Amino acid sequence: MNASASPARTGAIVGSLSAAGIVASLMGTLVIPLVAQLPELLHTSTANASWVVTAPLLTGAVATPVFGRLGDLYGKRRMLLICVGLLVAGSLVSAMSDSLVPMVIGRAVQGIGMGIVPLGISTMRDVVPPERMGSSVALMSSSLGIGGAFGLPLAAGVAQNADWHALFWGSAAISLLVGVAVMRFVPWAPTGTARGRFDVPGTIGLTIGLVSLLLAVSKGAEWGWTSATTLGLFAAAVIVLLAWGRFELRTGDPLVDLRATARRRVLLTNLASIVIGFAMFAQSLIAPQLLQLPKELGYGLGQSMLAAGLWMVPTGLVMMALSPLGAKLSARFGPRTSLLTGSLIIATGYGLALPLMGSVAGIVVFSCVVSVGVAFAYGAMPAIIMASVPASKTASANGFNALMRSIGLSVSSAVIGVLLAQMSHDVGGFTIPTENGFRVAAVVGGAAALAAALLTLAIPRVAAPLPAPDAPQPGRSDASPLPEAGPLSPYGTARPRR
Incomplete structure (x- = not known):
């Protein structure tokens, strides 16, 4: 760990890694403003055009644990740069596409770049001083939500005022700049700490x-x-x-050490990650739709796509600003407390949604409260994971945790989508969710957050022993025994015995 790095150097490292995470998460919302136009733009059917949205979700889910393991084996910085290169390549393929197949290929390649986030989190354990670890990990972990919040208005503005190809030329340029920053500021961490083959x-x-x-x-x-x-x-x-x-x-x-993931702390944290991911994504399905539905319905707020995206920008700013506060809470009381607090804040946000849905300001308030909870929870989960697994497995363990979040997002999309579709009515030939549908969706999101709180309460309070440098065990070429060391701090640094 680079404990001697200057504050300026550490800030550059954290900034570069967090920017990489934000850019990777931008790719998820990049085409949302174009969804209705994609069939015409790509000369295909609506069903086929939906693969432009689905493809990166599939490849991203697979890439996170795979690149995590590759990072543990062959070097995290190397894998980070490969992921950034894939973001650039996928963006360029999409930028030059005017038909379905190359566009889907480009989007699928972009999705692989989502492996940046767990790689970045585990890289911080190697190169960031311990006193900066908590806030740095929290910011990197929250980059998934931050990028999504900033990406929608940015993409909507470009889509409404320029040729749609500019979205992908721009994402290629930004990804390239992030790659340069990673090369310039992120040092080489020790490689080969994990033994074995891929x-x-x-x-x-x-x-x-x-x-x-x-x-x-x-x-x-x-x-x-x-x-x-x-x-x-x-x-x-x-x-x-x-x-x-x-x-x-x-x-x-x-590829994934299931024995390590079966440890109670890791298992319950991963289960909580699924439910937190579900609760987070429910808000992103409720708020934008309410903002954009016509006022004539009596509960719609009549905002344009660009305006709705801009109203969501405060959620990203709040997440960015308060993620260090969650890290301080974790450092003082442990990441379990921060995860529990975040879950309860998310549930409170959905509770506020019920009386506040009728105004733009109310939507912003409820969305920001949910985002505060997400910032606390997302910063705590990797802290618990890294305090519970050997150092040689932090990237793969964080990759698996990111996979659990992705599954939560996908299940939320399906469940909330079905719920809103079932509680809908026909208006002018269009099927529109009812006001009660949105209210029930908010209740479901709040219930998911409360379920995460219950799971968090079951996570043991006492930190696991500090994993030692790996030593082979029979039948396991990369297994590591647990040494007789003091307990871990919330961010994986050993406390001396007293």
């Missing part, structure tokens, strides 16, 4: 299982939840993921 069969199994699961979740409403395709994909996901888990437990060099 798990190719495990990667293939996880890819098939995740793609089957997320396809069924994201396309179920379109294909029909009881259709043979959807049910077949769910069945395939269950069978393949069970077989994958059995294989991972038996192999000496697993």
Whole structure:
């Protein structure tokens, strides 16, 4: 760990890594303003055009644990730069596309770049001084929400005032600048701290299982939840993921160390991550729709796409500003307290949504309160993970945690989408969610946050022992014994015994 780095040097490192995370998360909202126009722009059907949104979600979900393991084996900075290169390449392919297939390919390549966030978090453990660790990890972890909040108005402004290809030329340029910053400021961390080989069969199994699961979740409403395709994909996901888990437990060099993820602290944190991801994404489905629905409905607020996006910018600013406060709370009382506080704040935000939905200011207030809770929770989860696994597995463990969040986002999209579709009415030939539909969706989001709070209460208070430098164990080429050391601080630094 680079404990001697100057404050300016540390700030440059954290800024570069956080900017990389924000740019990666921008890719998710980049095409949202174009969704209605994509069939015409790409000369295809509406169903086919939806793959432009779905493709990066699928590749991003698979990439996060894969690049995490590659980072542990071959160097996190190296993998960060590869992810940035993929963001640039995917953006360039999309920028030069005028038809469906190359656009989907470009978007899928962009999605792989989402591996930046867990890699960045684990890199901070190696190169950031301990006293800056908490706030740095919190900011990096919150970059997923920050990028999404800033990306929508930026993309809407470009889409409304310039050729849509400019979105991707711009994302290529920004990604390239971030790559230069990473090369310039982020030092090489120790490589090869994890022993063993890369798990190719495990990667293939996880890819098939995740793609089957997320396809069924994201396309179920379109294909029909009881259709043979959807049910077949769910069945395939269950069978393949069970077989994958059995294989991972038996192999000496697993892609994901399921024994480590089965530790109570890690397991419950990952389960809480799914539910927090669900609660966070529910807000992003409720608020923009209410802002853009026509005032004639009696509950719509009549904002344009650009205006709605701009009203969401404060959520990103709040998340960025208050993530260090969550880190201070974690440092003082432990990340478990910060995660619990964040979950309860999210639930409070949804409670406020019920009386505040009728005005633009009310939407902004409820969204900002939810974002404060997300900032606290997202900063705490990687802190718990890194305090519970060996240093040689921080990237893969954070990658798996990011995967859990992605699953929560996908399930939220499906569940809230079905709920709003069921509680809707026809207005001028269009199917519009009812006001009660949005209220029920807010209740569901709040219930998810309360479920995360209950899971957090079950996380043990006492930190796990500090993982020692890895030493091989029988049958495990990269396993590490637990030394007789003092407990961990919330961010993985050892406290001396007294």
